[in-house]
Amino acid sequence: MANTxxxxxxxxxxxxxxxxxxxxxxxxxxxxRYYALEDKHGAVIANICRSxxxxxxxxxxAARGAQAGWAKASAYLRGQILYxxxxxxxxxxxxxxxxxxxQGVAQRTxxxxxxxxxxxxxxxxxxxxxxxQVFSSVNPVASAHFNFSVLEPTGVVAxxxxxKSGLLGLVxxxxxxxxxxxxxxxxxxxxxxxxxxxxxxxxxxSDVPAGVVNILTGYRSELTGQFASHMDxxxxxxxxxxxxxxxxxxxxxxxxxxxxxRRTDIDWSNDSSQHPYLVRDTQEVKTTWHPIxx
Amino acid sequence: xxxxxxxxxxDGGWQYSPAPESTDHVKxxxxxxxFIGGEFVAPVQGKYFDTINPxxxxxxxxxxLASAADVDKAVKAARKAFVGWSRLKPAERGKYxxxxxxxxxxxxxxxxxxxxxxGGKPIRESRDVDVPLAAxxxxxxxxxxxxxxYAFPGRxxxxxxxxxxxxxxxxxxxxxxxxxxxxxxxxxxVVLKPAETTPLTALKLAEVIADAGLPPxxxxxxxxxxxxxxxxxxxxxxxxxxxxxSTDVGRIIQKALAGSNKKYTLELGGKAANIIFADAAIDExxxxxxNGIFFNQGHVCCAGSRLLVQEPVADAVIRKLRDRMxxxxxxxxxxxxxxxxxxxxxxxxxxxxxxLAIGQEEGSEMFQSxxxxxxxxxxxxxxxxxxxxxxxxxxxxxxxxxxxxxxTFRTFDEALIKANNTPYGLSGGVWTDKGxxxxxxxxxxxxxxxxxxTFNKFDPTSPFGGNKESGVGREGGMHGLxxxxxxxx
Numbered sequence: 001m002a003n004t005x006x007x008x009x010x011x012x013x014x015x016x017x018x019x020x021x022x023x024x025x026x027x028x029x030x031x032x033r034y035y036a037l038e039d040k041h042g043a044v045i046a047n048i049c050r051s052x053x054x055x056x057x058x059x060x061x062a063a064r065g066a067q068a069g070w071a072k073a074s075a076y077l078r079g080q081i082l083y084x085x086x087x088x089x090x091x092x093x094x095x096x097x098x099x100x101x102x103q104g105v106a107q108r109t110x111x112x113x114x115x116x117x118x119x120x121x122x123x124x125x126x127x128x129x130x131x132x133q134v135f136s137s138v139n140p141v142a143s144a145h146f147n148f149s150v151l152e153p154t155g156v157v158a159x160x161x162x163x164k165s166g167l168l169g170l171v172x173x174x175x176x177x178x179x180x181x182x183x184x185x186x187x188x189x190x191x192x193x194x195x196x197x198x199x200x201x202x203x204x205x206s207d208v209p210a211g212v213v214n215i216l217t218g219y220r221s222e223l224t225g226q227f228a229s230h231m232d233x234x235x236x237x238x239x240x241x242x243x244x245x246x247x248x249x250x251x252x253x254x255x256x257x258x259x260x261x262r263r264t265d266i267d268w269s270n271d272s273s274q275h276p277y278l279v280r281d282t283q284e285v286k287t288t289w290h291p292i293x294x
Numbered sequence: 295x296x297x298x299x300x301x302x303x304x305d306g307g308w309q310y311s312p313a314p315e316s317t318d319h320v321k322x323x324x325x326x327x328x329f330i331g332g333e334f335v336a337p338v339q340g341k342y343f344d345t346i347n348p349x350x351x352x353x354x355x356x357x358x359l360a361s362a363a364d365v366d367k368a369v370k371a372a373r374k375a376f377v378g379w380s381r382l383k384p385a386e387r388g389k390y391x392x393x394x395x396x397x398x399x400x401x402x403x404x405x406x407x408x409x410x411x412x413g414g415k416p417i418r419e420s421r422d423v424d425v426p427l428a429a430x431x432x433x434x435x436x437x438x439x440x441x442x443x444y445a446f447p448g449r450x451x452x453x454x455x456x457x458x459x460x461x462x463x464x465x466x467x468x469x470x471x472x473x474x475x476x477x478x479x480x481x482x483x484v485v486l487k488p489a490e491t492t493p494l495t496a497l498k499l500a501e502v503i504a505d506a507g508l509p510p511x512x513x514x515x516x517x518x519x520x521x522x523x524x525x526x527x528x529x530x531x532x533x534x535x536x537x538x539x540s541t542d543v544g545r546i547i548q549k550a551l552a553g554s555n556k557k558y559t560l561e562l563g564g565k566a567a568n569i570i571f572a573d574a575a576i577d578e579x580x581x582x583x584x585n586g587i588f589f590n591q592g593h594v595c596c597a598g599s600r601l602l603v604q605e606p607v608a609d610a611v612i613r614k615l616r617d618r619m620x621x622x623x624x625x626x627x628x629x630x631x632x633x634x635x636x637x638x639x640x641x642x643x644x645x646x647x648x649x650l651a652i653g654q655e656e657g658s659e660m661f662q663s664x665x666x667x668x669x670x671x672x673x674x675x676x677x678x679x680x681x682x683x684x685x686x687x688x689x690x691x692x693x694x695x696x697x698x699x700x701x702t703f704r705t706f707d708e709a710l711i712k713a714n715n716t717p718y719g720l721s722g723g724v725w726t727d728k729g730x731x732x733x734x735x736x737x738x739x740x741x742x743x744x745x746x747x748t749f750n751k752f753d754p755t756s757p758f759g760g761n762k763e764s765g766v767g768r769e770g771g772m773h774g775l776x777x778x779x780x781x782x783x
Contacts, residue, residue: 134447139771141753142430149757149773152737234762247553254548256717257541257560257763272783275448284761285768288736290746 018193020049020217021200023062024210030054035219037103037193045102048193051218056185056226059214063156063183064232066211071153071181073209079128082179085206086121092202093118096167099194103166116269117168123274124175131180131276135283144292151283153181154259155234158227160220162239162268166192167199169268170215173237176278178212182235185214187227193217228252235259235282239266310623313630315417320407322494326357328364328517329500331371332510338363343519345493348414349627349636349671357493360516362525365485368514369531372456372483375511380453380481388439391478393506394499395432401502402426405495409467410627412494414636414672415590417628427752428471431770434754435475438775442480445772449781453481454557455533457778458526461496462539463489463638464593464694470496472769473536474513475754480778482534483512487526490519491639524550532556536777538595540692541718541763548766559767559777561595561759563692564720567713568598568749569703569735572606574725578747580614583698586723586749588622588676591634592696593642595764596721598749600689601678601700602709608702612680619663619676626668634696637672646674646695653679653688653699690716706734714740719761723749742768 019026031052037045049055070078089096093114100110136150157177162169166189177184188196200215216223224245228236229252236258238249246262253260261281266273325342327334341359346352360368379387398405402425409420442451457477461469466488477484488496500515516522523543527535527550537547538561551558568586570579586598603611627635637643654660658679667673677697682689688699703709713722722739724732724746736744742760745751752758752770759768767777 137757137772139753139755139757141751141756143751143753145748145751147753147756149771154761155740243553250552251549254545254552257544257548257562257766259766275783277449277781284742285757285759285773286736286742286744287757287771288744288746289748289751289756290732291748 016046018046018048018197018217020051020055021197021203021213021215022055022059023065023214024204026200029218030058039102040104046194048217051216051223053223053226055216056223056230059185059216060156060230060232062211062214063185066209067153067156067183070178070183070209070212073181075129075132078179078181079125081207082121082125082128082175085202085208086118086125088202088206089114089118089121089199092198096195096198099198100167103192103194113165113168113269117171120168120172120274121175124179124279127276127279128179131279134276135280139287145289146292147287147289149285149287151180151280152286154282154284155182156232157182157184157282158230158233158236159184159186160224160227160236160238160241161186161188161196162266163189163191163220164240165189165268167195169239170196170199172268172273173239173263174213177237177282178208180279180283182282183212185216187220187223188215188217190218190220224249225252228258229255231256233258235261237261237263237282239263310631312626314626315407315410315628315630317407317411317628320404322355322408324355326355326493326497326517328358328360328368329497329513329515330364330368331514332504334500337361338367343490345412345491347411348491348638349668351670354411355494357497357517360487360518360522360525362529364516365522365525365529366531368485368516369456369529371511372485372514373531375509376455376483378509379483379512384440384442384481387481388436388479390506390508391432391436391439391475394502395429395436397502397505398425398429398432402429405467405498407628408498409495410635413463413466413492414627414638416632416635417630418632419590424465424468427754428467431468431471431754432475435479438476439479442775442779445775446779446781449783451480452780452782454778454780455482456531457482457484457534457536458529458532459484459486459536460523460526460539461486461488463492464590464595466492467495467499469538470499476769476774477778478512480775482778485514485516485526485532487516487518487522490517493517527551530554534558534778537561544765557777559759559769560765561769562720562763562765563718564595564597564760564764565600565690565692565716565718566596566598566721566723566741567600567602567739568723569709569713569725570601570603570607570611571724571726571731572604573727575727575747576607576611576614579725580611580618582723582725582747582749583615584618584622587698588634588696589750591637591674593638593694594750596743596750598723599693599698601698602703602712603700604709605702605704612700615678616661619678620665622663622665622676624665624667624673624675634676637674637695640672642694643672643674646693646697649688649691649693649695649697650677653682653686656682656686656688658682658686658688658699684712684715692718706731710735710738717763720764721745
């Protein structure tokens with residue numbers, strides 16, 4: 001088990017149980033299954049929840065329940081809550097660096113990833129009350145109507161997070177989805193799940209309403225089909241899929257005409273990977289007409 | 295004490311004299327070939343199909359049936375043309391599209407008559423809605439051609455390549471304009487397939503495109519039915535597929551495109567709720583209901599096919615609606631008095647009839663206006679169902695005909711829950727005199743287009759498209775450009 005106490009210290013460290021995050025709570029997987037996360041020497045770092053289809057369904061129920069209320073929160077409030085996540089993460093910077101190192105990342109790289117993650121949250125926090133102004137329009141229709149188009153959240157977004165970038169990659173996909181008023185269920189990197197679970201703890205402490213973000217750990221091969229086919233998911237973001245998975249995901253997604261967003265070969269550590277089009281990806285354009293009177 | 299109802303005598307014995315639009319200025323060829331590489335060419339397999347007038351069941355013309363080999367030829371022509379078209383100075387590209395708009399305006403009456411002949415819609419609609427809007431669409435997008443960098447802040451834009459476009463039979467020319475205009479403005483070339491029951495105006499549009507001097511292969515038009523559409527969807531040479539049609543076919547297309555990297559937009563079915571609050575201007579709302587469901591024989595994906603009416607005014611609204619339905623004239627699409635034309639095809643009439651039977655079997659009460667309909671042709675009287683429940687098929691499924699399912703509600707929340715309780719999310723309507731209630735409802739309806747105190751309005755500047763199972767992407771307006779561009783960093 002994770003043991004962050006220095007060698008020779010008298011006190012036995014209290015190892016953390018890594019659990020999943022559904023509806024603002026930290027249950028173990030209902031399936032009671034696990035997989036052992038090992039370091040490069042084969043020593044067990046932690047037993048990670050191997051989430052089941054049922055866990056995913058529960059998470060979707062939680063997300064659907066939370067989405068409408070979250071979408072109604074003011075843009076200002078959503079921005080402040082995202083900023084609050086950044087603040088909480090900043091305060092736990094050392095913990096995240098340590099966890100990345102446990103998963104084999106070098107100190108310097110780990111620090112960079114955590115810092116970039118905090119900055120990314122600040123970046124999207126700032127977009128909360130701006131993307132609407134950039135992407136909406138008043139449309140000069142030829143008839144006597146006032147007509148405008150605004151963005152509205154797509155709804156519930158399922159995210160298969162990047163495999164290689166366990167923290168930054170995850171947050172780079174969650175943040176633009178939720179800043180736009182969506183709720184999401186994310187599957188953490190299978191090989192780098194520790195920071196995802198700890199990030200759920202940060203969310204828990206950041207005034208993010210329960211159910212807005214749900215994070216599962218487990219086998220991607222087992223859960224991809226569920227993420228793609230669930231009939232109450234409106235959009236699926238899947239990162240780093242191979243051609244075969246691409247096809248399978250899109251076929252399953254078509255059952256309820258999901259929006260399918262494939263994000264492959266993106267270097268999340270590069271600042272060019274952050275832009276408001278990631279927010280727009282999980283938005284719907286709504287156009288409203290009203291007579292002006294002549 | 296009961297007082298006599300104040301009712302207008304619509305049945306006062308007045309008859310409108312027929313006012314048919316003349317057809318002598320209209321040129322329809324006996325045979326239409328495929329439009330590929332700037333020329334009309336015979337189909338490889340030499341097969342043809344008839345297109346008929348649904349109001350008379352008479353044959354209008356014989357049209358080429360495109361096979362996969364023809365689609366392949368069209369793709370090659372479009373690919374070849376893409377090189378020059380995408381490199382053309384954008385302002386020049388725009389000028390070609392402006393030309394199309396102008397020629398369409400010049401020939402508008404001819405297009406309107408053919409649209410009504412081939413599709414069965416009333417001349418009043420093809421003349422006042424379909425054709426002018428199609429021209430306006432070309433005019434609008436023409437102007438975008440050299441301004442695309444302003445539409446997507448922080449992004450460099452590039453055309454996609456060759457677009458395959460499949461359109462339905464309810465607004466044949468208008469849908470062609472919706473698809474072709476933005477594609478060309480963004481620098482793409484296209485292969486378009488009109489619906490098999492309404493190919494003529496698209497083929498006439500091919501003449502316009504040739505007259506406008508567009509380089510050969512920029513627009514190719516292949517005619518045929520589902521198999522031709524499948525050949526387009528499955529052809530590896532497309533970079534983009536745009537489809538308007540049913541959700542069932544949309545699903546098949548989305549699956550067929552899986553793993554292909556082709557960009558796609560889908561404009562699919564709908565089952566819009568038209569919500570009438572007790573404080574609405576009732577007479578206007580009744581006109582809105584009529585326009586919502588009986589416009590274009592109800593062959594409208596965004597039709598207000600579900601009426602949700604608040605209980606205090608339900609009886610009055612339904613009574614006024616029935617009275618109004620009695621005044622609607624069903625008949626000759628070319629007659630300028632006609633309100634409701636012919637059902638587009640025999641097949642569609644059968645679909646509608648099957649739903650009339652389903653509605654009655656489900657226990658709903660059916661009312662149809664008592665008007666006479668012609669002996670030949672495909673007709674459906676305006677129809678309403680009352681006493682329906684949320685789970686009834688006539689409430690949940692798209693009928694695509696002049697058939698309205700009426701439900702009542704008491705509270706705002708009940709109306710909203712009922713409105714959102716279908717897999718669709720294309721459009722919606724709200725009628726109330728209270729501004730805050732309008733915004734509360736229009737924000738809460740999960741749909742891409744919402745009309746408040748109006749219904750079924752369209753404009754080239756106004757984005758259109760659905761949420762949920764009503765589709766992916768938007769057409770129209772600045773947002774409609776996105777469907778035909780690659781956005782780079």
